[in-house]
Amino acid sequence: MDNLLRHNLRNDLNVVLGQADLIADEVPDVSEHTAIIRRVGEQLLQSAEKEREIIDLLTEQQGRQRIDLREAVHESVETVRERHPDATVEVTAPEPAAVYGRPELRLAVIELLENAILHSDDSDPTVQLHLRETETHVELTVEDDGTAIPRIEADVLTGDHDMTNVYHSSGLGFWLIYWAVELSNGHVAAHYDEDSGNRITVSLPRAEEA
Incomplete structure (x- = not known):
């Protein structure tokens, strides 16, 4: 149906x-x-x-699989660059970073980048993506200098949403990010600073820790 x-x-x-x-x-x-x-x-x-x-x-019950997140990031960035040639996506991902997660994490990275680009006030926006490993997790951070993500949208990302309010959320992209990360045993944090803009960090268990 x-x-x-x-x-x-x-x-x-x-x-x-x-x-x-x-x-x-x-x-x-x-x-x-x-x-x-x-x-x-x-x-x-x-x-x-x-x-x-x-x-x-x-x-779909695909389960989690081992993913080289650095490789997934570069693939996602190339897709975004093709779709938005006027935007600049700067990537810092020096080392391979393996996680166990759902393959839809690639779609989640695209959504994060496109959200930053499409909601920028600049005609040629710049978005930064950083990838780093901690002892137990891999952290993927997307930064932009745009206006603050509305609180209700940020709450969808972080899982802090109230089911009585989620119907006011304007798009499905953040729900895709939330579920891709949630089903990968990860979590999302969203922060806004008036001087530097939005910073969204996705934390995923390292493959050997998952």
């Missing part, structure tokens, strides 16, 4: 987007309005895709 609903939603939204393009071509005076239709439609398509990823994450 879930697959059927997603399939129908995707097909119907593609029809809406196609009609918006036709109207923009035939009636250029309304192109500003059709651009809004296209933007909202594309956002709905992205939400449907993230919903699928979350459902798969929660229902």
